Amino acid sequence: MSYRIGIDVGSTTLKTVVLDDRGHIVEKSYQRHFSKVREMTLRHLASLEPLLREHSLKVAVTGSAGLGIARDSELEFVQEVFATAGAVRRTAPDTDVVIELGGEDAKIIFLGGTLEERMNGTCAGGTGAFIDQMATLLDVTPNQLDEMSLRAKKIYPIASRCGVFAKSDIQPLLNQGARKEDIAASIFQAVVDQTITGLAQGRKIEGKVLFLGGPLSFLKGLQLRFLQTLGLEEEHAVFPGLAPYFVALGSAYYAGNLSHQAAISYRQLMEQLQREPAKTSATHCLPSLFESQEDYIDFKARHDARTVEHREMASYSGRAFLGIDAGSTTTKLVLLDDEARILYSHYVNNGGNPIPVILEQLKLIYHLCGDRITIDASAVTGYGEELMKAAFGVDFGLVETVAHYTAARHFDPLVDFIIDIGGQDIKCFTVRDGAVDSIILNEACSSGCGSFIETFAKSLGYDIAEFSKLALFSKNPVDLGTRCTVFMNSSVKQAQKDGATVEDISAGLAISVIKNALYKVIRARSAEELGEHIVVQGGTFLNNAVLRSFEQELGRNVIRLSISELMGAYGAALYAMENGRETSSLINRKELAAFSHKAVAATCHKCTNRCPLTVNTFADGRRFISGNKCERGAGADEAGNLPNLMGYKYRRILDSIPEGNEEKTRLRVGIPLVLNQYENLPFWAAFFHALDCRVVLSGQSSRSLYMKGQHTIPSDTVCYPAKLAHGHMEELVEQGVDTIFYPCMTYNFDEGISDNCYNCPVVAYYPESIAANVESVANTRFLYPHLSLGDEKFFVGRIYTILRDAIPDLKKSEVVRASKAAYAAYADYRQDVIAAGQTALAYAREQDKKVIMMACRPYHVDPEINHGIDKLLTSLGFVIVTDDCVAHLEGKHPYNVLNQWTYHARMYNAARFTVEHPHMEMVQLISFGCGLDAVTSDEIKDILRRGGKLYTQLKIDEINNLGAVKIRLRSLLAAMEEREVTVHA
């Protein structure tokens, strides 16, 4: 008989299917290959000898890691999505859509109607590997994650774009004490959302849907999320038992179509598979970490000498100071004596739940203290700071950057650069004249730091210590590039294909973490730029391979202390020592014994942000609410009501619909409140009002409004403000307006401060994308003419022609009048904003408040886009002014960029303005995916730096969590205060 064999070599697993002449499956297998792709394939086929020996075989290989094997063994290769489609056509031809999630790939195939096949983009997690990573983060197995998800009561919004983003969303939730069950379901929901935006790209998933791949067949919770989100009836959703084997099955079918010459004997197959891999390698190698054994010994000796003094606790009596670093994945504690010697320290993975860890530790510490030692003061830093303060009565909370500086300064008073690479984040800053000069935190997109290496080690079957040791003596470290972890995964895949060893991969990962930090986060050119006295810290630097590659990349030796991973806690303890009062408010022994804690999820309804809250209740009935962005959610009243131009502009825009709008009947004109409309609405509202038309606004942005349009987004890497437009359009269509008006505007107003007055490509042309992708607009008249408001006379003529169809009895004279009203309304709006800015600045001067000059686009005032950053700022005591309030005061200036975008021209001028004013710093809001800001941010930074100001950049996305933003802003505040002290001293 002749057999058909399909071999599917995926990124993490190996699958095979053997079909006989009748098309029956006589053998199938599914196993993890731990990157030993070739060996595992060979071993598995060897085990099939009794079955295969007597038959003639036709073989086809598929899968993301299968290409190399196919090439080396001269076996037929078939692209995996193509193979899947073939299998589906043969076994379930009535299928409309196939969704397949694999280890690192996600695919969708539309069979009903036009055939369309898509794979996840180069920037996309949302796959099996992503789920594995998230399970690791929660310290459970994927199966446990699945079970937990079925008990969920609440779904949190978790960024669905890629694993790194989701991680930075989940971590704060964990630290705030959210239920793991809810998080588990939220993770699955993120995968579903990713599939819809990332893969379906505007095509509706409906009809009979076949779900394939490992995760979708093993994880019931994931299935459930798909069913509910897509609104599928049971009979329309098929989860076949053969799901994990489908690609291999398709590959076997494909093999069957091969010519007769392709049939080979079992012996020949084994011979072909054993052929040496071709040495044509597309992977680049880097120099090894150590040239010789001696180099390594020198290196080790140098760093091992950096120890910190300890003191035996049992023999000590007197005062002590406690420092806690409640980090993202780990909890660190340090107890110091009155000479800053370490009495006790502890470092532990908190499994996403820090409270029990600290509870247990405090009990132990009190036990060890006995009656001899009293804890005089305590301080906490890190993500879990506020919760710990509430739970355990810790005296002080300080922002991480300050804690790290305090510690580093203690060991090297001349320290001028500190870099901390932790599990989730990179923090670094320079120190100039004894004050923190600039703080750099990693953006959510490159935070694949320590925990990334760890997860990777695990996926290859090693523990982290063993894995990092392997790196030290790699001969040819693999060059893995410097982007986010998802990219690295595929680079590793390629390296494995090219025969890289685990040693080379481990070294390559260490090097890429460092390159990421240096070139992606810090963006340094040379060691000189960083500093002379560099202190490195954080758990990741305990990995000698990482430390070595850092020194190698800089060409300079750095200081790593033996307590590298404890520096935050050490700094906190020092801070407690310096600032300690008479008595500590730290929970006492008796209270500790009675301590208990319960966390419940809730939603805040005090404003449109709808923050998801976690309500923590303690034994004594105290409550602590986390997740809130402002103080209102935590029960406080509106914080001080400091002037906030972002909030002002938002209200002003919403109020720009003229009175009497409701009575107008000539035409109901829908205007989506998106992108540039956040500035142009006063213009259009007045214009249509003057034409006796009623203006209907799409509602305020929200997560649910976004979801409404999510399925029509064609490009998943476009910025969130643009993505929101899809929801706004759906909403307008639902409201049943006569016409939707959303013009394409290549040009903005020329404000006389720039060389040209373009809008960005997305703002300019997004209506075109809407027209081509939002199907429902076909049900209404959608007008999206290309217009410029620059020349009033020309505008009148042009808009008249455009509107004549929609308003048949339109007269030119009306249009002239309406245009006048529109231009006047827009001028009023700008005047009001400028005046409000002046008022805010005057208030800040009188009340001696610090001012944040916010460099942002008009649409950044949307609370769904800025996630309440303005409220966070005012709660920290800042007055907020926006760039458009002051840009005109600076006139036209030359810059080191082509100054050609109206919105950005304002930012450059506002940066100049900031430089000229004391007690003022600039914060730039950048939407993820905004290409223009790669140009603007460097120039703004340059202007500020030359003027002696700090540069703070906040990257925002659909991520609803302000954890990292908060660190930045608190660090900024601390730096401003520190600088003012230095100036006054």
Add this chain to the structure above:
Amino acid sequence: MRDNNGLMVKPLFTEEMKKTHTILIPDMLTFHFELMKGVFIQHGYKVEVLKTKHKGIVDEGLQSVHNDTCYPALLVIGQFIDALKSGRYDLDRTALLISQTGGGCRASNYIFLLRKALEKNGLSHIPVLSLNFSGLEKEHSMPLPPKMLVKLVYAVLYSDFIMGIYNQCVPYEKNPGESMALVEAWNNRLLEQMGGPLFVRLGHNYKAILDDFAAIPRDKTDKIKVGIVGEIYLKYSPLGNNDLENYLISEGAEVVNSGLLDFLMYCVYNSIHDKKLYGWGGMRYHVSRFAMWYLKGRQRGMIKAIRGHGTFEPPADFASVIDMATGYLDHGVKMGEGWLLTAEMIELIHSGVNNIVSAQPFGCLPNHIVAKGMIRKIKDNFPEANIVAVDYDPGASRINQENRIKLMLANAHLSQSLEGLAQREEGIPLDALEAQAKREEDSELEVSTA
């Protein structure tokens, strides 16, 4: 160097430097840039087109420009900095040339990013010239006297012409390398002719070129035709697109690639369209009308020559390309490749090339709209369209890109052989197959327990 206002001091490229300085040009269009280089040399410049393609270019780019900058900028600047640091050039006698479109996307800022990169690397004394038609960088523009401009246009015409014919020849050539050898021979011949009366005899040369290529022994097997559209640098540059064209050829495809002339006409057309949308008449409008008339005429000449010869397919008439965008997006979409990219996809499909690779830099702003944004609508109207969008950036791995392209190719092959498919696509219905597999498993269990 910075002045008191913190502005970069931009060294001028003086008249004397023509003799002393070598001007470096980044690689993009291999055929075109060689001929264009000839024009510069004839006008007294010393010019070199960079041919480097090693990994260090990306690293230099990553270190010298903001990492979120588009990939083409990163490569162009990386290639420059890498060359300057290579030791191959006298840094006091080297200048750089970079193009600037003046449009609303980031590309117009490349020249500033390049200057910043030079400053970062302590090379700010190196003069940078801008090649643009928008009146930008007045003191730093490459002067383009009419005579030189005409020659440049001719260089583009010849290169487009040769590229189009070469693409139709190379997949079928019986003796590998023959087509490329002919390209080189013709390049040399045209360089010799340049400035002389023969060079401007387009029709004459066209015919000779066609005859030469037609004489190459070819195997007329049925190949899959694949069109390449995309951001202009990635569409053409082998450094940027991982040698896409040769990859497709090695996978048994014939590449269909529109010429640079189309992009030039697109830019000119936009200036004409501006009058309708924004009322901008005046000099620019009239010059553009003339340029359009002139270029269209040259293109028709080219088409006529190829059609008349009868062996190869001519490029699409630009007038029809313009029409293709109608019903998809307005011609007001003019940033990046704008409406042209969409129009080219539809034009390809109309001319029977259903398989298309859209090469785009990761995060390219105009591409959200004109490429990814339009694919849905194109697929709705042309179910046979087989379009794959491929993202390029420093971190994207080649295997990932090739995998996507492979899928596109597999589907192309499938639809080509759809006839024989029906009887070969036999399988057991899913329910039955699962039951069978289950039985198989159970019987194995019995065997092993027994």
